Amino acid sequence: MAKEIVPGLAGIPVAHSGVSFIDGDQGILEYRGIPIQTLLEEKQCNYLEVAYLLFNGVFPAADELQHWNTLIGRYRILDAETVAVLAALPKGGHPMHALTAAIATLGMLYAAKDQGEPSGRYRTMARLLGQLPSLVAAFHRLRNNLEVLPPKDELDHAGNFLWMLRGKLPTELERKVLDTVFIVHADHTLNASTFAARVTASTLSDLYLAIASAVAALNGPLHGGATQATLLQLRSIGSKAQVGAWVDAILAKKEKIMGLGHRVYKVKDPRAPILERLAEKLFAEQGAHPLYEVAMELERVAKAKLGYKGIYPNVDFFSGLVYDKLGIPVDLFIPMFAIGRIAGWLAHLREQLEDNHLYRPEQIYTGSHNQSYVPIDKRGKQAKTVWSNL
Amino acid sequence: MAKEIVPGLAGIPVAHSGVSFIDGDQGILEYRGIPIQTLLEEKQCNYLEVAYLLFNGVFPAADELQHWNTLIGRYRILDAETVAVLAALPKGGHPMHALTAAIATLGMLYAAKDQGEPSGRYRTMARLLGQLPSLVAAFHRLRNNLEVLPPKDELDHAGNFLWMLRGKLPTELERKVLDTVFIVHADHTLNASTFAARVTASTLSDLYLAIASAVAALNGPLHGGATQATLLQLRSIGSKAQVGAWVDAILAKKEKIMGLGHRVYKVKDPRAPILERLAEKLFAEQGAHPLYEVAMELERVAKAKLGYKGIYPNVDFFSGLVYDKLGIPVDLFIPMFAIGRIAGWLAHLREQLEDNHLYRPEQIYTGSHNQSYVPIDKRGKQAKTVWSNL
Numbered sequence: 001m002a003k004e005i006v007p008g009l010a011g012i013p014v015a016h017s018g019v020s021f022i023d024g025d026q027g028i029l030e031y032r033g034i035p036i037q038t039l040l041e042e043k044q045c046n047y048l049e050v051a052y053l054l055f056n057g058v059f060p061a062a063d064e065l066q067h068w069n070t071l072i073g074r075y076r077i078l079d080a081e082t083v084a085v086l087a088a089l090p091k092g093g094h095p096m097h098a099l100t101a102a103i104a105t106l107g108m109l110y111a112a113k114d115q116g117e118p119s120g121r122y123r124t125m126a127r128l129l130g131q132l133p134s135l136v137a138a139f140h141r142l143r144n145n146l147e148v149l150p151p152k153d154e155l156d157h158a159g160n161f162l163w164m165l166r167g168k169l170p171t172e173l174e175r176k177v178l179d180t181v182f183i184v185h186a187d188h189t190l191n192a193s194t195f196a197a198r199v200t201a202s203t204l205s206d207l208y209l210a211i212a213s214a215v216a217a218l219n220g221p222l223h224g225g226a227t228q229a230t231l232l233q234l235r236s237i238g239s240k241a242q243v244g245a246w247v248d249a250i251l252a253k254k255e256k257i258m259g260l261g262h263r264v265y266k267v268k269d270p271r272a273p274i275l276e277r278l279a280e281k282l283f284a285e286q287g288a289h290p291l292y293e294v295a296m297e298l299e300r301v302a303k304a305k306l307g308y309k310g311i312y313p314n315v316d317f318f319s320g321l322v323y324d325k326l327g328i329p330v331d332l333f334i335p336m337f338a339i340g341r342i343a344g345w346l347a348h349l350r351e352q353l354e355d356n357h358l359y360r361p362e363q364i365y366t367g368s369h370n371q372s373y374v375p376i377d378k379r380g381k382q383a384k385t386v387w388s389n390l
Numbered sequence: 391m392a393k394e395i396v397p398g399l400a401g402i403p404v405a406h407s408g409v410s411f412i413d414g415d416q417g418i419l420e421y422r423g424i425p426i427q428t429l430l431e432e433k434q435c436n437y438l439e440v441a442y443l444l445f446n447g448v449f450p451a452a453d454e455l456q457h458w459n460t461l462i463g464r465y466r467i468l469d470a471e472t473v474a475v476l477a478a479l480p481k482g483g484h485p486m487h488a489l490t491a492a493i494a495t496l497g498m499l500y501a502a503k504d505q506g507e508p509s510g511r512y513r514t515m516a517r518l519l520g521q522l523p524s525l526v527a528a529f530h531r532l533r534n535n536l537e538v539l540p541p542k543d544e545l546d547h548a549g550n551f552l553w554m555l556r557g558k559l560p561t562e563l564e565r566k567v568l569d570t571v572f573i574v575h576a577d578h579t580l581n582a583s584t585f586a587a588r589v590t591a592s593t594l595s596d597l598y599l600a601i602a603s604a605v606a607a608l609n610g611p612l613h614g615g616a617t618q619a620t621l622l623q624l625r626s627i628g629s630k631a632q633v634g635a636w637v638d639a640i641l642a643k644k645e646k647i648m649g650l651g652h653r654v655y656k657v658k659d660p661r662a663p664i665l666e667r668l669a670e671k672l673f674a675e676q677g678a679h680p681l682y683e684v685a686m687e688l689e690r691v692a693k694a695k696l697g698y699k700g701i702y703p704n705v706d707f708f709s710g711l712v713y714d715k716l717g718i719p720v721d722l723f724i725p726m727f728a729i730g731r732i733a734g735w736l737a738h739l740r741e742q743l744e745d746n747h748l749y750r751p752e753q754i755y756t757g758s759h760n761q762s763y764v765p766i767d768k769r770g771k772q773a774k775t776v777w778s779n780l
Contacts, residue, residue, distance in 0.1 A: 003403050008592065008747035012402070013393050018757035033758035045763070057757075059764050061771035071780055081480050085491070088478035090471050093498020100494035100602055101475070108483020108491075122776045190753045196589045196603055202398065203582045203610020212490055213586055213603040220593020222748050263750065357398035358612050360653065363580045367408035367447075368423035373435070374449050381451035386512045390461055 005364060015198060016355070019054055019347045020187040024264035029271065031187060032057050040180060040274050047157045047182040048072055051129055051343035054187055055350060069156075075130025076151040076160060078138055081109055083148055086135070091143040095136060095335045096219040100212050102135040103128070107208030115206060121353065124207045125346045132342050133157065136335040137164035158182055161339065166327055173285050174326060177278045181319050184271040185337055187344025193217040193224070197345050198352045199359045207349055214345045215338055224334040230259035231320030231330060234291040234298070243297040247305060259295075259317035260302050268312040275318035282325055289321050395754060405588060406745070409444055409737045410577040414654035419661065421577060422447050430570060430664050437547045437572040438462055441519055441733035444577055445740060459546075465520025466541040466550060468528055471499055473538055476525070481533040485526060485725045486609040490602050492525045493518070497598030505596060511743065514597045515736045522732050523547065526725040527554035548572055551729065556717055563675050564716060567668045571709050574661040575727055577734025583607040583614070587735050588742045589749045597739055604735045605728055614724040620649035621710030621720060624681040624688070633687040637695060649685075649707035650692050658702035665708035672715055679711050 006012050021030040029036045032053050039045050052060045052068050060068050078086075085105045089098050110127065114120035138148045141164075149167055151160045158179035162170040170178075188194075196217035201210040218224035237246045250257055262269050283289055299313050323333055396402050411420040419426045422443050429435050442450045442458050450458050468476075475495045479488050500517065504510035528538045531554075539557055541550045548569035552560040560568075578584075586607035591600040608614035627636045640647055652659050673679050689703050713723055 003401075005403050005406060008749050009404060009751035010747075011393075012751050013395050013754045014399060014751040015753050016395060016756050017753040018755065021755050021757060021759065030757075030759060030761075033761035034763060035760065038761075038763050041763075056775070058772075059766075059769050061769040062766050064771060064775065064777075065766065068777065071777065085475065085478045085480075088475045089495060090475075090498045093495070094501065097494045097497040097501065097598065100599060101491040101498075104487045104490035104494065104602075104606075105479060105483070107487040108480045111484065111487065119776060119779060123780050126777070126780055189755075190751055192589060192593045192749050195749055195751060196586055199582060199586045199589055200603060200607040200610070203607050203613035205606055205608075205610035205613075208487065209490060209606035209609055212494075213590060213606045216494075216595055216599035216603045216606075217590040217593050218595075219599055220590070220595035223593035223595075357400075359398050359582050359585055361399035361402050361404040361580050361585060363405050363407040364403045365408065365411050365579075366406050367411060367420075369411065369420060370425065371420075371423035371428075373424060373428050373431075376449075376452050376455065379449050379451040381454060382448075385446070385454065386509060387454075387458065387461065387516070390509060390513050390516055 003362070003364065014195065014359075015190060015348075015352065017190065017348060017351055018057065019344060019351065020189050022189050022264055024262070025266050027265060027267040027270045029188070036184065036270055037274065040183060045183075047179050047186070047340070047343075048129075050183050050186055054343045054347040055125065071126050072130040072157070073151065073153060075127045076134050078131070078134050078148070079109060082106065082135070083138060083142075086139050086148075087142050089139065094219075095139055095332055096215060096224075096338070098139045099132075099135060099335055099338060100215050102139065103208055103212045103215060106131060107206060107212070111206040111208050121207065121350070125350065128207065128211055128346060129342055132339045133161035134164060136332065136339060137161060140165055140329070140332060141167075162326065171285065173282060177282050177322055178326060180274065180278055181322060181336070182340040184275065184315055185340030187341070187347065190348075191223065192220070193341065194345055194348050197349055201349050201352050202356055202359045204356070207346070210349055211342065211345055214341075218338055218341065219334055224337045226258060226314075227316040227320045227323070227337065228330050228333040230316045231291075231324060231333070233258045234294050234320070237294050237298065240293045240297045243294060243301050247298070247301050251305070257298070257302060257311075259320075260299075260306070260313055261311040262314045265312070265314065269314040271315040272313045272317060275315060275322065276313075279318045279322050279325075282322060286325060289325050291324075292321055295321060393752070393754065404585065404749075405580060405738075405742065407580065407738060407741055408447065409734060409741065410579050412579050412654055414652070415656050417655060417657040417660045419578070426574065426660055427664065430573060435573075437569050437576070437730075437733075438519075440573050440576055444733045444737040445515065461516050462520040462547070463541065463543060465517045466524050468521070468524050468538070469499060472496065472525070473528060473532075476529050476538075477532050479529065484609075485529055485722055486605060486614075486728070488529045489522075489525060489725055489728060490605050492529065493598055493602045493605060496521060497596060497602070501596040501598050511597065511740070515740065518597065518601055518736060519732055522729045523551035524554060526722065526729060527551060530555055530719070530722060552716065561675065563672060567672050567712055568716060570664065570668055571712060571726070572730040574665065574705055575730030577731070577737065580738075581613065582610070583731065584735055584738050587739055591739050591742050592746055592749045594746070597736070600739055601732065601735060604731075608728055608731065609724055614727045616648060616704075617706040617710045617713070617727065618720050618723040620706045621681075621714060621723070623648045624684050624710070627684050627688065630683045630687045633684060633691050637688070637691050641695070647688070647692060647701075649710075650689075650696070650703055651701040652704045655702070655704065659704040661705040662703045662707060665705060665712065666703075669708045669712050669715075672712060676715060679715050681714075682711055685711060
């Protein structure tokens with residue numbers, strides 16, 4: 001066959017999309033054409049408003065926004081059936097598997113109902129957007145034998161998550177920082193989890209299962225695992241004094257420094273300085289993060305030794321420190337990414353379903369043809385197979 | 391941008407694979423180079439042997455097969471933790487959502503453990519292959535308030551499923567028919583569910599979540615839903631006498647006849663006649679299926695009116711009648727597909743992980759650039775949005 005494979009489909013367009021735009025050479029990230037910096041410099045803009053923008057392509061007017069906030073707030077409340085499943089899940093399992101199971105459970109309760117009504121697709125989008133923080137917080141409470149906390153009407157999306165997770169009201173700065181982290185994660189064009197969601201939805205499977213696919217894909221270390229790896233790396237460096245020697249050792253081993261560089265950004269990730277400023281404010285309010293000076297030194301040393309290669313801090317570099325300071329445990333870092341990214345996933349799924357084509361690509365076949373059946377007494381036995389010791 | 395989108399990636403190769411091969415023009419389906427007819431004409435070949443072939447590229451020798459059957463048999467047993475989750479799932483939900491949640495639950499129990507040992511990948515493959523029929527049967531028993539039945543060592547994969555589902559021992563012919571249905575569904579090159587599994591695995595997410603993605607994609611009406619739709623169509627036709635008028639009406643409305651034709655096969659689906667012969671034997675043993683004569687008449691009429699367009703019965707045409715006769719409820723038809731296809735999914739995932747590239751395709755951006763933020767009091771209000779009535 002003359003056709004060739006492009007590994008990972010790099011550079012191959014697979015969908016039209018107007019949700020977000022990246023120019024990695026210039027360090028640009030836009031949501032519906034608006035640079036991420038512009039969105040975050042305006043004090044009024046919060047995560048649910050950005051989700052509305054991503055879903056619809058326009059900002060909500062004042063009363064539309066009020067209705068939107070009320071609608072999503074209603075879907076923040078968990079059903080007793082969902083809580084029962086969350087309570088039955090193995091307490092030692094990873095929260096991303098729990099989230100996958102929980103979203104499938106929502107599908108059991110609502111997929112048939114939602115598909116049976118004209119506005120079902122939009123209802124599902126609102127429900128999934130609203131439920132995600134509640135599912136993550138409730139699983140975390142239940143695995144620690146704590147009671148599940150209902151959301152509070154007076155708190156926004158980020159504020160409610162912190163309340164439902166920790167059981168204490170967040171400060172305004174805590175709420176603001178987390179809201180910003182959710183916004184900077186809200187979309188990033190056709191990444192692997194968004195693509196997995198589109199492939200699943202292209203069979204006309206429901207949005208619950210499409211989002212379950214996205215969550216499943218996000219959990220991979222090559223995708224959503226970077227923030228966790230970055231914080232664990234800072235912990236393993238330990239102190240500012242160790243940074244120089246640690247960087248030299250990593251470079252000698254030709255290993256990767258986590259939190260620096262990004263597959264698509266050749267200049268500084270436009271989201272990183274925004275998070276850096278907020279991290280600084282948070283540490284000023286709540287006390288310094290012991291690893292912040294390690295992170296700063298790592299950036300300084302890496303810039304000196306690697307800057308000319310275009311390796312700059314990315315969004316994971318600061319979000320891990322922020323999560324840690326907010327009291328969010330390391331194994332919830334990927335679920336935090338999912339809570340932010342679900343706005344983008346759903347916006348992409350809306351596009352996918354409005355112009356759907358089943359993804360049914362080809363393979364290049366590497367095997368043989370027209371082989372015979374080998375009777376069992378004529379088969380060669382291998383000395384040892386990968387199954388032998390199982 | 392000069393690049394164009396190929397809708398659904400049709401014709402675009404995305405992976406090298408030696409698992410299966412299809413020639414739709416000639417009606418060929420091969421597993422590891424062996425035509426499906428050859429595999430099914432040999433009496434010795436059963437589903438687990440075919441799964442071994444798909445995983446490894448070679449048949450197991452006699453003692454390897456014995457070890458293999460014992461290994462998978464061990465993984466057929468459900469953990470108490472898994473049964474507790476299955477029991478907590480909403481009884482009215484679809485079994486495919488239940489299966490997604492159950493597989494994520496297995497990931498909570500085993501993903502970290504499996505990834506921590508050298509043979510973990512193979513252990514996971516064996517576990518998922520073994521667990522799938524037990525998960526489907528147990529959910530079905532629990533939703534009907536019946537006790538979960540443990541597997542029996544003396545039964546094979548298909549026989550165990552029928553036992554665990556129905557609580558009575560299958561006849562040899564029932565076992566043989568279901569075994570054959572599992573084999574004909576075991577792989578079909580790079581279909582949407584296999585692709586979803588590969589995309590998810592390409593982030594180095596674990597096999598549990600990759601298979602959860604595949605199950606999520608399979609549930610779509612454009613993929614796994616055809617068998618169910620075909621049986622429901624036969625039920626709606628009702629009787630042999632109605633077929634002619636029904637076909638005329640469908641053709642006049644330019645609607646699709648389910649169970650006839652296939653996206654890739656231009657001649658008769660090579661799996662269909664094998665299933666047809668077995669269905670006939672089953673009806674001879676167990677009494678005729680009332681819709682079988684409707685199906686035969688539908689094939690005859692459709693062949694007369696459409697045969698020159700290359701529209702022949704596909705595998706769904708007979709498998710629905712077989713399932714129905716075996717006492718398998720309609721909403722388990724897609725899970726039956728999953729129980730068969732998991733062999734192919736896992737064989738593809740093994741290939742994917744042995745030469746992994748993160749799937750990170752491109753989009754063609756359709757939006758604007760460098761837009762300003764619109765303050766809330768300056769935003770135009772739409773008369774009615776899709777969210778208004780929610």
